[in-house]
Amino acid sequence: MDGEMKKKLLNKVEKPGGEIEVDDEGEEGHEQLKDKLWSETKKLWVVAGPAIFARFSTFGVNIISQAFIGHIGSTELAAYALVATVLLRFANGILLGMSNSLQTLCGQSFGAKQYHMLGIYLQRSWLVLTITSLFLLPLFIFTAPILKALGQEEEIAQVAGYISRWLIPVMFAFNVSFTCQMYLQAQSKNMAIAYLAAFSLVVHVFLSWLLAVKLKFGLEGALASTALAYWIPNIGQLMFIFYGGCPETWNGFSSLAFKDLWPVIKLSLSSGVMVCLELWYNTILVLLTGNMKNAQVAIDALSICLNINGWEMMISFGFLAAASVRVSNELGRGSSQAAKFSIGMTVITSFAIGFVLFIFFLFFRGRLAYIFTDSHDVARAVADLSPLLACSMLLNSVQPVLSGVAVGAGWQSIVACVNIASYYLIGIPIGVVLGYTINLQVKGVWMGMLIGTFLQTVVLIIITYRTDWEKQVSLARARVNQLYLTEPKEADPNMQEV
Structure with missing residues (x-):
């Protein structure tokens, strides 16, 4: 009884007018979290x-x-x-x-x-x-x-x-x-x-x-x-x-x-390298497949898988944009906690969608191939590649979001280096060994390249987790102040309005 009375007394809050009310901190905290989750979901x-x-x-x-x-x-x-x-x-x-x-x-x-x-x-x-x-x-x-x-x-x-x-x-x-x-x-x-x-x-x-x-x-x-x-x-x-x-x-x-075009050019170049290294990765997969035995069936099956993967990537690119906007907005606003919360929400939401698609494509496997082809050989090849397609979709639900975080924070040059190492120094060489030396054909090439994507995702998770977001706020503030110019109407009175 004494414990309960003590808890009630601790939960009493005195208002400025002297009125006493009981504040259930647990319920209030729960409501605040719900409001925060709903607010971030809407912004996302x-x-x-x-x-x-x-x-x-x-x-x-x-x-x-x-x-x-x-x-x-x-x-x-x-x-x-x-x-x-x-x-x-x-x-x-x-x-x-x-x-x-x-x-x-x-x-x-x-x-x-x-x-x-x-x-x-x-x-x-x-x-x-x-x-x-x-x-x-x-x-x-x-x-x-x-x-x-x-x-x-x-x-x-x-x-x-x-x-x-x-x-x-x-x-x-x-x-x-x-x-x-x-x-x-x-x-x-x-x-x-x-x-x-x-x-x-x-x-x-x-x-x-x-x-x-x-x-x-x-x-x-x-x-x-x-x-x-x-x-x-x-x-x-x-x-x-x-x-x-x-x-x-x-x-x-x-x-x-x-x-002050030079800072914009530098950031544009690092952004260009970062994105190009990602977009060209799948093109290399097709090129490597073209030299294999029964290449026509392999390329047809791979093109169907990459076409499906391409549609799914449109969802991932949407979350990339959302992550970039939310992180950059919050860093510019000076709120490191809000930036971290936004990253967590975006990753969880995108991963949930990716997991559903992962299960879906594992379950249907080659049956979806008949939407694109009447060939049983190609359908069987697609069924054989479906587990890799499903894994690719699961990784795509996380990796682009982390790339969006990098864009929002201005880490393009860092991610470009990570992409070179994980994709081109590790993923492609492993794919070539698995595909040609061990003779796993297109599956081996894709497996190697998925290893590269997985490694890049793990590295980006570690970088994001270990980042001092208070420092990122300071860096964002410094970048914004460095490029700040007087409002155009004041600086250029002869400016032509549109």
Whole structure:
């Protein structure tokens, strides 16, 4: 009885007016945790939901283009697949990677309430990516001779060269698309991105049918629709930004965008290396598989697995964006505890989805292959690879989130070094030994590369766990202050408003 009375007395709190009330700390703590979890979940999905949908839509544009071009001719389909999976993916990796620096800078500045700096960072990123695109332009102009020099068939190389010139506007569309998405995500205003992506997808289906089938423009019609499908969301995003969608962060074009470009270039380069090393990893898997026995079945089965894996990666990239935005916002705001809590919530949520998919693909195995093929040999090969596909999905549910944490904190150069070591010095050599020396074929190559991904994930978990987040707050504050400029309207009275 004395113990109970003591507990009640300890739980009594005196209010300023002298009134006494009993405060059940356990229940209050539980309610606070529930509120905190619900609040963080909402913040997480505000970014992740639209980001996932937008990436699904972008992925869908390529699938729709491939479907319509496939009905034009087998040579055209092979040429488009070659340009899309090699050349366009190469450019996409570089430009997406370099634009990730904007995620760091915008997220931390928004958290620090230096709102006007977001518009300046956006313009700086446009400058850096446009210059980079000009360096990539010769690859699209001279595609045919490059492919011939690499041993590609003459007919396919010629058609690929023609297609690549049509896709030059798509490469430049990446500059606007990636930067605007990251600028809007930093402010949790990316619902506009999802709506525009959905609209673009519908328009692309209609225009592809109209131009390629109904009006019989063939390949030119399908490619024109593809270019428009990438630019329609860009025009919508630019109009949203310029005409009142971001009144706090967009103050018009400014000459200040040309100042202090070097720190942005350095961060862009390290971001580009980090992302490219990840995106090209699966491409190397396909290249290694092409030299194996029964290569056609192996490549068909692997392409089905990687296609499924590609769709799942769109979910992972959505959580990458969410992790990056939440961590950068909280570091910029100066809250290390909130940043850590956000990391935990994002990893748990993404892992839960990945675990469900892991069980699903272990259970269905080769049966899903019949969606893509009628070949029993390919279906059996897919069934054989399904456990590796399931494990890949499980790792993909954690690894991109940790990469997003790295982007949010500005660790791109560190993660680039981790990627080189785990992927290219460990994963690929082990895959080559297992696949060719031990003769496990495509399974051995994929197993080796999964070992590299697992190692990278473990290293990133250790780095994230051992990080002094108070120090990261100080580093973020220093970065934001170092690049801080006087508000554009005050610094440049002659600035042209949009």
